[in-house]
Amino acid sequence: MGIDATLVDLYSIPFDRDALLDLANRNGGNILTVEDNYGAGIGGAVAEACCDAGDAFTVRQMFVSRIPKSCRTEDEVMRMCGLDPKSIVSAAAAMVGVRQ
Amino acid sequence: MSFEAAVHAKAIQLDQLSLDMTAASGSGHPTTAMSLGHIVTVLLYQSMRWIPSDPTCPTADRLVLSEGHAVPIVYAACADLGTLVGKDPATRRALTIDDLKGLRNADSVLDGHPNPAEGFPFFDAATGSLGQGLSIAAGLGLAARQDGLDRRIWCIVGDGESREGQIWEALEFLVDQRLGNVVPIFNCNQYGQSDKVSSLQSAEAIARKLEAIGIVAIAIDGHDPKQIKDAFDKAAKAGTQVHAVVARTVKGWGSATVQGGGWHGKPATGDKLKAAKDELDSMRLKLTSSLASSGTLKPTAPAVRTVAAKPATDPMTFPQAMKAFDMASVMGTGKFATRKAYGLALRAAGRANPAVWALDADVKNSTFAEWFANDRELSSRFVECKIAEQNMASVAVGLSAAGKIPFASSFAKFLTRAYDQIEMGMNSGANLKLVGSHSGITPCSDGPSQMALPDVAWFRSLASVRDHRGNPGCYILQPSDAWSAYALTQVMAEYEGMCYMRMFRPEVEFLYGADTVFNLGKFEVLTEGRDLMIVTAGLMVHECN
Numbered sequence: 001m002g003i004d005a006t007l008v009d010l011y012s013i014p015f016d017r018d019a020l021l022d023l024a025n026r027n028g029g030n031i032l033t034v035e036d037n038y039g040a041g042i043g044g045a046v047a048e049a050c051c052d053a054g055d056a057f058t059v060r061q062m063f064v065s066r067i068p069k070s071c072r073t074e075d076e077v078m079r080m081c082g083l084d085p086k087s088i089v090s091a092a093a094a095m096v097g098v099r100q
Numbered sequence: 101m102s103f104e105a106a107v108h109a110k111a112i113q114l115d116q117l118s119l120d121m122t123a124a125s126g127s128g129h130p131t132t133a134m135s136l137g138h139i140v141t142v143l144l145y146q147s148m149r150w151i152p153s154d155p156t157c158p159t160a161d162r163l164v165l166s167e168g169h170a171v172p173i174v175y176a177a178c179a180d181l182g183t184l185v186g187k188d189p190a191t192r193r194a195l196t197i198d199d200l201k202g203l204r205n206a207d208s209v210l211d212g213h214p215n216p217a218e219g220f221p222f223f224d225a226a227t228g229s230l231g232q233g234l235s236i237a238a239g240l241g242l243a244a245r246q247d248g249l250d251r252r253i254w255c256i257v258g259d260g261e262s263r264e265g266q267i268w269e270a271l272e273f274l275v276d277q278r279l280g281n282v283v284p285i286f287n288c289n290q291y292g293q294s295d296k297v298s299s300l301q302s303a304e305a306i307a308r309k310l311e312a313i314g315i316v317a318i319a320i321d322g323h324d325p326k327q328i329k330d331a332f333d334k335a336a337k338a339g340t341q342v343h344a345v346v347a348r349t350v351k352g353w354g355s356a357t358v359q360g361g362g363w364h365g366k367p368a369t370g371d372k373l374k375a376a377k378d379e380l381d382s383m384r385l386k387l388t389s390s391l392a393s394s395g396t397l398k399p400t401a402p403a404v405r406t407v408a409a410k411p412a413t414d415p416m417t418f419p420q421a422m423k424a425f426d427m428a429s430v431m432g433t434g435k436f437a438t439r440k441a442y443g444l445a446l447r448a449a450g451r452a453n454p455a456v457w458a459l460d461a462d463v464k465n466s467t468f469a470e471w472f473a474n475d476r477e478l479s480s481r482f483v484e485c486k487i488a489e490q491n492m493a494s495v496a497v498g499l500s501a502a503g504k505i506p507f508a509s510s511f512a513k514f515l516t517r518a519y520d521q522i523e524m525g526m527n528s529g530a531n532l533k534l535v536g537s538h539s540g541i542t543p544c545s546d547g548p549s550q551m552a553l554p555d556v557a558w559f560r561s562l563a564s565v566r567d568h569r570g571n572p573g574c575y576i577l578q579p580s581d582a583w584s585a586y587a588l589t590q591v592m593a594e595y596e597g598m599c600y601m602r603m604f605r606p607e608v609e610f611l612y613g614a615d616t617v618f619n620l621g622k623f624e625v626l627t628e629g630r631d632l633m634i635v636t637a638g639l640m641v642h643e644c645n
Binding site for chain 2: 004007009013027030031035037039044045064067068072076092
């Protein structure tokens, strides 16, 4: 697909902001956050860190943005909430200007 | 002087100090305090076994003031008895009567409501957000029983406050757990803030409800010294049968000027203050027949004053635990749910450290806390809290105050109904470990009633403040695989402060191995590219990978 992405497992909040933003800078300042909960979580924390740093970052947040309902499978609920691998790849491609 | 006269004289002295300190601060709840003058006198100067110069003595009786706004009466007694105060144990000093004037000042240890973290170690936890104290008392009672300590936990609950559901969660918990060492004292002064309490919170109705769940209710006049003393003596001989004292009291006792509606949370000033204190002086003359001092009342120290420390050892590693607990074959599959890794890690932590406790709210077979519960070496440190998460969170605060390391687990969704209790735990400086399973949207077939969705945002708000140790108010931990879940559980057990660990349902492949070290505040880089940084956690690491 031509997306050369860094994948960060941000298992702790709060986190080492400087280290994370250094890594973002080595990725053109492009940050995509992905979480399986409502907003103001990881994406909010990362955006806040970027804002406080004052450098130029582009942050796109993916989170659960609709009230979910029951589904038969995990894949189905991920698709319903726009968090399935295909949606994540599309969002990543759009950020770096890669045509899919 | 007779016992009765001595108690009246002391109660009146404390009532007057409560009026003075709230007048000086310009705010506070003198009339609630005055409804407790006699009860607090008998408790602190007679029935409670404690040492004012050693307010954190690990064997002493404790008082949990669930209706925290009544705190001036306790501050008055503690000042009169020279109780040590201060944040730093090395530089604590005796509280003085003069200090009471500083009530609610920014630089005073006398916070508006009880809080040990602000320098008043007589209390074990922050209270004042109503309904939570009895659960905290239950946690202290559980720890005392497990440690073999003859320690009694007294807990004062307001009548209006007993409308809170958590009070009944706690009472039923006391009965389930046969915690006769916890003594609830209901202060039935009949008035709430804006109105009288409902007839369902009358002394009679509360006593009937207590009896209905198997608690012996001792009904008394809360301003009669002998009745109070006799009730406390009876409760003290309770064994495992829970006894509660239901005291009929008068809000603003002794002073007609400040009685009745409209006096909640209102200090008396000027002429009203003088009138109230004069009325109390008249009561003293009437009830004691003299102005003789009440120096005969003194607290009794506990018989034993120290507890032997139980040392901890290093916990097993993940592979060692898998082997020790007969799951070595699972290691080979390379797949394990984070919640199972938690259960395994909790069991290993419990084996390594006698201070580690586990609590669960009837989902222990989903959170895998049952692996701790079913271990014979650990089962006495497992607490089944039933479907009552608010009580569970505050019980954990009480356990923490007794020096334990409580891990409280449930579905992440249901932990979030204890938001307020958790926040009060943070204010208390509690060493809480909260563990939510089935987070996010993966409980797909159940729908959003079982999914934790705003949890990260809320705990992140707590993570944004500094606690009294200077650490984040909370760490949110989201392990993505079994290795990280195991390691982060051990990190939580070692760290002193609040953590929330979020786990999910599915079985997932290992992403890490023995070489990776997980620490609070850190992250892992799984792949390194140049165009875009994807930041995620937990299950979503697998979706993004």
